[in-house]
Amino acid sequence: MRLRAVVLLALPLAAGGAFFWGPTPPEALREPAVVASHDGVLQLTLTAARGATQVGGRRVIAQVYNGSYLPPTLRVQPGDVVRLRLVNALDETTNLHVHGLAVSPRDTALIVEGLLDPFPALRDVHEHVLLLKDAQIGGGKVVPRGIGDDAIRTVNGMVNPTITLRPGETQLWRIGNVGADLYYLLTLDGHRFYEVARDGHRLARLVPKQQLLLEPGAREEVLVQAAGPGTYALRTAGFDTGPQGNHYPGAVLATVRVKGGAVPPLALPKRLLPVADLRRRITDRRTIVFSESADGDTFFVDGRTFDPNRIDTRVKLGAIEEWTIRNESGELHDFHIHQTHFQVTEVNGVRQQFDGYQDIVNVPVHGEVKVIIPFTDPNIVGRFVYHCHLLSHEDKGMMATIEVMP
């Protein structure tokens, strides 16, 4: 993989694990382990295995990468080469893929761009990586994902860690939902988020948001500007995924402490850099339907479960397609496509403001979204997949193949 700019990868491990749980004292947020490139090369072996690790200060047995509950983050510089080796020591198949980057299925070249590089005032803001993940237990035992009565919400594997800012300080938070099935709906008491990028794609402007929705697999890069001295909770709200879905309670994810000497707040730019609006460039249209069986145990894309040997959609390189993604079930799904990104234009018939691209979108219960997907990057020629990013749905069929032909 050859990189053109600074990039941050979060590698979620799909599998669940066994957890033993108890209260823990507050701790300062720790960043996930960072693997950085040296002399233009990042070399890493990832071993997926079952073993003892730490969650929220407790020893647990879980399925982990390189012995850690948290996936490592990889930091590379423009032009670097990344060599990843995946060793599967689990007794089931696993796989690894990269979001937010165009990776050729044939020769793994990738193209990305820097995030805050073009904005000198923001280049040096302090940064945190916040990886959100849940562990579900019931009665002290592992329970199937999505029905746990006791979902522990963690940030970087920690329960309610403390994040400290000075009054007026601006920080960049790179937030990823690396859990399997749960949605996160974030608020920060007394503050708003300024969205810079969605799923690794820089937006055309800073979007102020009181709430941030992170579907399973979603990434958000936001600026946070600290208010006056005090203690503020970063919360995720209770969430309902529909009559055929699940309801789970909210939680305090982290405690934000604002203290120390005040700093003058940075003037935040309203506009970032232009992003091409694809609405007048559509070449083809198609409809994709998500549905599920009445017992909620089998999941379909266009009435079929996943078959890796079948090609479901064929697209010519250069096409810019409008896809209508319809959810015919009674619970939420989130549509995700590999290798490219899209522009969301409508949700349930309501036109959406164009701010930039993303690669995951929530599809409302018995509703639909319209997205415009560019298949214009020659690096994506080959086969890849699109699917619902809730792992329990994807694992039970809700995935399909696409081939981009030269």
Ligand SMILES: [Cu+2]
């Ligand atoms: Cu789904």
